[in-house]
Amino acid sequence: MSRTSNRADGDVIRDFLSVAALLEEPALAQLYAYLAREGEATVQELMDALDLAQGTAYSYVNRLVDAGVIEAISEEQPRRYVAREIDLTVTTAASDREYTITPALIDAVGRRATDDDIDTYIDRHGISGLATALTYAVDRERGEITHRLMAQDLDISSLAAEIILQALRPVVLEHYDIEEAGSGLDELDVGDGTSDA
Structure with missing residues (x-):
């Protein structure tokens, strides 16, 4: 749509x-x-x-x-x-910010009933705030930003930024193609702590 x-x-x-x-x-x-x-x-x-x-x-x-x-x-x-596909761009009157309503955003809103962190964030920042947080969550999973940068940009506490980023992580992983960043423990050449000498 x-x-x-x-x-x-x-x-x-x-x-x-x-x-x-x-x-x-x-x-x-x-x-x-x-x-x-x-x-x-x-x-x-x-x-x-x-x-x-x-x-x-x-x-x-x-x-x-x-x-x-x-x-x-x-x-x-x-x-x-x-x-049906939903991709609707809305501009807020107060801040002249645009956000796009996508299936990922609708999924995040749907989780409001079962996720207190998402519910609290929507109560405090509205749907437009959640849409903005979702954008940051995608960037965070891609390794492009940190919760501290999000907090600074949005003038919220670092803790609030980390909480909503963690709450939105499952949504991001289900709706976006995110490449794995870094190495897992099984890919690192880590010994068992004993020495051969």
Whole structure:
């Protein structure tokens, strides 16, 4: 669901409202993120993976289909559903900052219900703050920044930066292609502490 210049304003607004619903309800975001990660699933598979009651699962799927962020890819039963691509750029009025709403951000918001660190960060800094932190988390996993640089840039404590970077690490590893940095212990030529002499 990319916003493009040739789309009617009504379509862009509908897309934005659909995405806003995902960002406001972590359970919906969690279901969308699961489909974005896994590719496709039936309602039963969603129930099993996300520990949802049958009525709740069907209600969430129907709401997301109506919002246009997931779609059925089969007509036969059981229907299989996929997530539509979301890539919507939003500019905040207060700071004139832009951030992009992606499946990774929606996944991070979905984890709000089960991760107190993400929940607290959103309460303090909003969704735009979480989007910014996610950008830093990607850069951190690529070895390009540290939590101290993030803290300095965003005027938050080093501890708060480290906590949110750690909380976002699983999201980054699931959604971004991050090359392993450095060597693991098994790759180092480390002796057993005894000397041959």
